[in-house]
Amino acid sequence: MKRVAVALAFFVALIGLWELAVRSGRWSAVLLPSPLYVAEYLWAALLDGTLLESAWVTLKRLLIGYVAGVLIGLPLGLLTSMSQTLEDTVGAMALGLQTLPSVCWVPLALVWFGQTESAMLFVVIMGTVWSVIIATDYGARSIPPIYARAARTMGSEGMHKWTRVILPASLPFLVTGMKQGWAFAWRSLMAAEIYVTILTGFGLGHLLHYGRELNAMDQVIGVMIVIVLIGLLADRLLFSPWERFLHSRWGTNVKAS
C-alpha cells in the first residue's frame, strides 16, 4: 500500500510540475499543452472510439507478429544449439541480423508487401525472431550438463528431454530473449506506423503521426502516454509472471541482474 501511495504521489507531482511549467508562460501553449488538454483529448478519443480502435489495430499486429516470431525462433534456436553446422550458418545469420535495427526492415517490407498488414507483421517478426533464436540457442547451450545426465539416466530422451528438461532449464535465458524480442518488435512497429500509412488499418503510430501533421500536441502527447502504458502493461502481464516464477524457483533475483 505504501509503495502504491509513493508511486502515486510521484506521478501526481510530475503532472503538477508539468502544469506549473505551462502556467509559467515561457513556452507556447501550442508546443506544450496543459495536462488538462491532454486528458481532455484522451477522454474524447476514448469516447469516440478512435483510441481503442487504433490501439487494437496496433496490438493485433504486435501480438500476431510476436507470437509468430517466437514460434519460429524457439525451434530454430533449439536446432542451432544442437548442431555446430546450424550454429555456424543459421546462428551466425541470426547474430548478424539481430544487430540490424529492426526499423531497417521497413523499406524492404514496403517494397515486398506494399502498404499492408503483411508488411507490418513482417517487420514485427523480424524484430522478434533473431533475439529469440539467439537467446534460445545460448540458453540451451548454457544448461549445466549434469541436468542432461541426470535426465538421461532416468530414461528421458528425444522430445521428452527437449520439452521437460532443456526448455525449462534454459528458461532464465528464454525469458530475457523473449523480452528483448518484444522490445525490438514494439519499437520497430511504432517506427513503421509513424513512417508509413498502412491502408488496412490505422494504428497508434498513425494517430501520433497525424497529431503532428495537425499540430495537435495534446494528441501527440496523449498517444505517447498510451504507448507507454501499453508497454508497461505488456511487461506486467506477459513477463512479470515468468520472472516471478524464475525468481522463486531458481532463488535468483532476475530483476536485479
Place this chain on the structure above:
Amino acid sequence: MQSPPIPREGALAKLVVENVSKRFTSQRAIVQALDGVSLTVAEGEFVCLIGPSGCGKSTLLDIMAGLTVADSGRVLADGRLVQGPGRQRLVMFQESALFPWLDAFGNVMFGLKLRDDLSQRERKEIAEHFLRLVGLEKFKHAHVHELSGGMKQRVALARALAPDPQVLLMDEPFASLDALTRDQLYDDIQHIWMESRKTIVFVTHNVREAVCLGDRVVLMSPSPGRIASIFDIALPRPRDINSPDLGDYTSRIAAALKNTLKEAVSE
C-alpha cells in the same frame, strides 16, 4: 537399450565389468583413465570404489551407468549388455542435479512419470513414500534453492530410489556436505540399503566413509586406472562412522592407498 540375455556365469552377479579400458584424449595429453578393469558386483551388495583422483573411479561408474562408452571391454547388468543409460541403474551425483524448475515432489516424480506401467495415483503415492523415507515429507513443495545441501542430496536420493532401480550408482554424493550432515546420511543410507537390498556402487575418496558403508572396498590406482586390491569389510551393520572398530580397516586401506600413490609417482 538392452540386448537379449547372455548366459550368466554366476546367477547372483548383478553387475559384471569385463576388461574395460577407456582413454581420454585432450589437446595436451592422452589419459589412460581405465586399463583392463574387471569387477563383479553381487546382487544386493554395497561396493565402494576408492582411490586418488585420476584413478578412473568416476569414469568406471559412468561406464556402469551407460553414460560413457568404454573403448574396449563390456559391462553386463543382470546378464545383459549395457549399451546406454537405463533406469535400472540410477545415478546420484556429487552435486544434487535437482531440477530447479520443479519442487522437491516434482523432482521425485520426474523419473516416475517416465514409467508407463504406473497410474498417476501410484506415482504420487510412491513419491510421497520416498520423501517420507528420507524425512522430507514436510518439504514436499519446497523449491530446490530453499533446501540445504544435505536436504538436496536427500531429495536426490529419493528421486533415484523412487523408480525402483536395481542398482544405485553414487558418485561421491556426500563429498560437498558438512560432517554432521554426512554422519546422519551414513546412517540413513545404510538403513535404506538394509531394507531395500539394492545393489549399490559408491565412489568416494574418503577411506573411513568407504569402510563404514561397503561390504567390499575396491582400491584403485591411478595412471593408468586399475584395481589395486579389494578388501572385504567383515563388520556388523549398521556401522557408525565414528566407531573405533573401523580403525583397523581404515588404517590398512589408507596405507595401501599411499602405496598406490608412491608407485604412481615412481613410475
